[in-house]
Amino acid sequence: MGRAMTRSEAATASHPPAIAFVGIDKRFGAVHANRDIDLEIARGSIHGLVGENGAGKSTLMSILYGFYQADRGEIRIDGRRAAIRSSADAIHAGIGMVHQQFMLVDTLSVLENVLIGAEGSFRLGPAEKHARAVLKRLADDYELAVDPDAIVGSLSVGEQQRVEILKTLYRGAEILILDEPTAVLTPAEVEHLFRILRRLQGEGKTVVVITHKLKEIKAVTDWVSVMRKGEIVATWPTADTTVEMLAEAMVGRRVLLRVEKAASVPGAVELEVDRLSIVDRRGVALLDDVSFTVRAGEIVGIAGVAGNGQSELLEAIAGIRRATRGRILVGGRDASALDPAEIRGLGVAHIPEDRHRMGLVLDFAAEENAILGYQDDPAWRRGPLLDGTKIRDAATTMFSDYDVRPPDPELRTALFSGGNQQKIIVGREIGREPRVLLVGQPTRGVDIGAIEAIHRRLIELRDRGRAILLVSAELDEIRSLSDRVLCMCAGRITGECRPEASEREIGLLMAGLGTEVGA
Amino acid sequence: MSVPHRELPAIADYVLLPLINVTVAFLVSGLVVLAIGENPIEAVKIMVFGALGYSEGIGFTLYYATDFVFTGLAVAVAFHAGLFNIGAEGQATLGGLGVALVCLAFDGAPWWLVAPFALVASALFGAAWAFLPAWAQARRGSHIVITTIMFNYLAAVLMVWLLGGPLGKPGAMSPETRTFEEATRLPLLRDLVAPFGIDLGQSPLNPTVFAAAAAAVFVWALIWKTRFGYELRAVGRNPTAAVYAGIEPGGIVIAAMLISGALAGLLAVNEVMGTQHRLLLEFTAGAGFVGIAVALMGRNHPVGVVLASLLFGMLYQGGAELAFEKPNISRDMIVVIQALVILFAGALEHMFRPALGRIFAPRGRTA
Numbered sequence: 001m002g003r004a005m006t007r008s009e010a011a012t013a014s015h016p017p018a019i020a021f022v023g024i025d026k027r028f029g030a031v032h033a034n035r036d037i038d039l040e041i042a043r044g045s046i047h048g049l050v051g052e053n054g055a056g057k058s059t060l061m062s063i064l065y066g067f068y069q070a071d072r073g074e075i076r077i078d079g080r081r082a083a084i085r086s087s088a089d090a091i092h093a094g095i096g097m098v099h100q101q102f103m104l105v106d107t108l109s110v111l112e113n114v115l116i117g118a119e120g121s122f123r124l125g126p127a128e129k130h131a132r133a134v135l136k137r138l139a140d141d142y143e144l145a146v147d148p149d150a151i152v153g154s155l156s157v158g159e160q161q162r163v164e165i166l167k168t169l170y171r172g173a174e175i176l177i178l179d180e181p182t183a184v185l186t187p188a189e190v191e192h193l194f195r196i197l198r199r200l201q202g203e204g205k206t207v208v209v210i211t212h213k214l215k216e217i218k219a220v221t222d223w224v225s226v227m228r229k230g231e232i233v234a235t236w237p238t239a240d241t242t243v244e245m246l247a248e249a250m251v252g253r254r255v256l257l258r259v260e261k262a263a264s265v266p267g268a269v270e271l272e273v274d275r276l277s278i279v280d281r282r283g284v285a286l287l288d289d290v291s292f293t294v295r296a297g298e299i300v301g302i303a304g305v306a307g308n309g310q311s312e313l314l315e316a317i318a319g320i321r322r323a324t325r326g327r328i329l330v331g332g333r334d335a336s337a338l339d340p341a342e343i344r345g346l347g348v349a350h351i352p353e354d355r356h357r358m359g360l361v362l363d364f365a366a367e368e369n370a371i372l373g374y375q376d377d378p379a380w381r382r383g384p385l386l387d388g389t390k391i392r393d394a395a396t397t398m399f400s401d402y403d404v405r406p407p408d409p410e411l412r413t414a415l416f417s418g419g420n421q422q423k424i425i426v427g428r429e430i431g432r433e434p435r436v437l438l439v440g441q442p443t444r445g446v447d448i449g450a451i452e453a454i455h456r457r458l459i460e461l462r463d464r465g466r467a468i469l470l471v472s473a474e475l476d477e478i479r480s481l482s483d484r485v486l487c488m489c490a491g492r493i494t495g496e497c498r499p500e501a502s503e504r505e506i507g508l509l510m511a512g513l514g515t516e517v518g519a
Numbered sequence: 520m521s522v523p524h525r526e527l528p529a530i531a532d533y534v535l536l537p538l539i540n541v542t543v544a545f546l547v548s549g550l551v552v553l554a555i556g557e558n559p560i561e562a563v564k565i566m567v568f569g570a571l572g573y574s575e576g577i578g579f580t581l582y583y584a585t586d587f588v589f590t591g592l593a594v595a596v597a598f599h600a601g602l603f604n605i606g607a608e609g610q611a612t613l614g615g616l617g618v619a620l621v622c623l624a625f626d627g628a629p630w631w632l633v634a635p636f637a638l639v640a641s642a643l644f645g646a647a648w649a650f651l652p653a654w655a656q657a658r659r660g661s662h663i664v665i666t667t668i669m670f671n672y673l674a675a676v677l678m679v680w681l682l683g684g685p686l687g688k689p690g691a692m693s694p695e696t697r698t699f700e701e702a703t704r705l706p707l708l709r710d711l712v713a714p715f716g717i718d719l720g721q722s723p724l725n726p727t728v729f730a731a732a733a734a735a736v737f738v739w740a741l742i743w744k745t746r747f748g749y750e751l752r753a754v755g756r757n758p759t760a761a762v763y764a765g766i767e768p769g770g771i772v773i774a775a776m777l778i779s780g781a782l783a784g785l786l787a788v789n790e791v792m793g794t795q796h797r798l799l800l801e802f803t804a805g806a807g808f809v810g811i812a813v814a815l816m817g818r819n820h821p822v823g824v825v826l827a828s829l830l831f832g833m834l835y836q837g838g839a840e841l842a843f844e845k846p847n848i849s850r851d852m853i854v855v856i857q858a859l860v861i862l863f864a865g866a867l868e869h870m871f872r873p874a875l876g877r878i879f880a881p882r883g884r885t886a
Contacts, residue, residue, distance in 0.1 A: 341765025
């Protein structure tokens with residue numbers, strides 16, 4: 001509390017803070033999600049909120065936006081106590097929220113999306129006319145130009161995000177909350193977003209950014225608050241902080257941000273992708289003539305904005321998706337026509353991009369997920385039955401090796417945190433000493449502490465002479481783990497570069513604008 | 520950053536919650552009984568005594584429960600694979616055809632010789648009737664709910680044709696086969712236990728009840744102890760993860776439906792070979808649909824299915840007694856009570872969950 005108070009003294013005395021949380025406390029059953037939170041957010045500032053998964057950031061913002069009611073404490077908007085019981089109340093109080101998963105109707109136009117819930121009258125005409133004028137003004141004021149008649153589904157992710165921001169501004173938001181706004185953006189789009197946020201700030205709006213990307217906190221915020229285990233542990237002027245300092249405050253201990261690794265010693269080609277193409281039913285090429293190799297003992301990173309064919313590439317190699325043309329060779333053997341079980345049999349392990357959708361059966365006990373994909377293994381068989389004891393023993397060992405918490409293999413998987421769920425997958429896939437490991441977004445939504453552990457495991461596997469293909473939307477992750485970087489855009493490999501290449505250079509390749517550099 | 524899950528202790532989840540649901544169903548039923556001018560306490564007494572109060576009543580209760588265990592398990596197995604099999608009724612009907620064909624072919628042979636063939640035939644015919652909907656779901660994406668409902672009607676129409684024509688008893692007024700010889704009928708348990716001084720009266724309880732118990736154990740082992748069960752549950756809970764794990768969901772869907780159909784078909788041994796000794800139209804008497812309620816209430820677990828089957832067996836038997844004793848309370852009233860049980864135990868299963876969650880939430884503990 002002490003820090004928050006000094007900070008409020010620093011804020012202008014004449015203006016009450018735009019938002020003040022006073023003693024906010026919230027429990028979900030046994031989980032104490034927010035503990036006695038005191039936090040003031042100054043009018044006209046950009047305030048970052050960082051913390052590990054489950055630290056309570058989203059809960060706090062959900063209380064502000066009326067999704068949850070606090071058990072205790074109050075919220076003051078502009079110094080006045082606000083009773084926010086629903087998102088309608090929040091909107092009325094001038095609060096707008098841009099969710100991580102956009103709340104847009106893909107088949108409607110931008111204008112229609114902006115109008116949803118604010119149609120005003122039975123006839124749409126007057127509202128549309130009004131909205132069109134307002135959108136034009138907002139576009140000019142804030143660099144928020146989007147064609148009002150474009151169908152939202154046809155827009156890029158960055159443009160869709162702008163529509164979300166427009167929606168909140170159209171409803172008169174003075175306070176904007178953005179939840180993980182950069183997760184799906186290209187570096188250029190991130191820059192654009194930051195320009196918009198500064199413009200909004202310039203107009204006196206207050207912006208709260210929830211993120212786990214500490215570099216972005218440094219880049220755009222004025223103030224930063226760190227949450228840990230439901231508490232605000234620090235609030236600092238961003239200029240006084242370093243990334244290391246923030247990471248330490250988040251985790252509660254010193255964190256190794258740089259990945260320590262020796263130079264790679266590439267061996268024989270273990271995975272070869274030869275002119276692979278996937279054309280979907282509409283005739284759109286999801287993968288277009290993709291060729292590359294991954295050698296034993298190296299990590300090849302694929303950089304690219306999500307949705308440019310990386311998912312399809314991983315799924316094609318894993319046998320989940322059938323390629324239209326081209327070949328996949330594993331250890332020199334043609335694996336193009338094999339099914340997922342056969343490809344696993346060749347020694348290809350796969351940490352899928354979306355652990356909830358693909359990597360785990362959330363309703364299963366954790367120990368059951370620890371054998372997912374390897375349920376055929378004779379080691380688990382006892383007569384016609386599965387050997388429950390053996391499976392539990394193996395899971396217990398793996399949980400302790402990979403520090404899965406809680407170390408309870410019988411617990412339902414959905415009850416583990418994201419980071420621990422990911423450790424279960426990583427342990428399962430790496431534990432098999434695969435010849436080739438396919439890795440998609442290994443640390444998405446994973447705590448800093450777990451990220452460190454997962455990165456270390458990947459490097460160790462590489463050093464044992466395994467071939468690793470890494471897909472990640474985190475450019476930093478690609479650059480720190482990979483020995484070679486391939487950039488993908490619109491289903492094509494747009495270039496290869498060294499991991500030391502500048503962010504700008506990789507960014508250009510990711511946008512499909514670069515010329516081939518390096519190899 | 521998701522909303523933390525509120526898990527109930529297993530005891531609350533599997534015992535307390537269903538118990539509360541059933542109690543509420545009975546309380547509401549009591550109000551209905553009150554509304555038609557009868558004494559609900561007396562009605563409950565009659566029902567419970569009718570179902571459990573004397574050995575003949577128990578015999579009938581177990582006989583009804585036998586049918587429900589088979590269909591309940593059938594629905595439960597399909598459910599674990601993510602399929603809603605509405606077609607147990609039709610699959611059981613076809614099971615009856617299988618049993619009848621075997622019994623007619625071996626008519627006069629001793630029951631212990633015929634029974635194994637009858638069991639196999641009922642399962643095979645039931646499975647066969649489930650195959651087309653399963654195949655259409657797995658390979659063509661036709662929704663199993665729609666196709667199994669349609670197959671119920673097809674089964675009914677098929678029976679009308681068979682029993683009115685090729686299989687019908689010549690010269691009979693009603694569409695049914697001829698009655699099997701005494702020797703071929705399953706023995707009644709009342710004859711077996713009579714020497715021990717237990718009087719099962721007129722109850723048609725027969726050895727099929729043991730087959731039902733065995734089926735429950737089989738389903739439990741299959742679903743939770745075998746690789747196939749593991750794969751079946753993976754497909755049911757997350758088909759995408761199943762594909763990732765090298766499981767072919769279509770194959771699992773077909774296999775699960777064949778097992779489901781086979782379990783439903785087994786009901787026919789109890790009815791056709793054990794009770795009616797001939798194939799009748801609509802001999803299943805809706806047991807296929809009761810199976811849905813039984814599976815819902817039993818949380819698709821064999822133990823739950825057995826318990827729910829016993830409850831429904833009691834409702835059927837006790838309800839029949841009640842309708843007999845209290846002319847004011849008709850057979851339809853019993854259906855209303857059953858419907859309320861289904862409503863509270865099935866459709867509104869989770870109504871009391873939040874309240875229970877608050878009671879069981881650990882207090883004063885910080886996470």
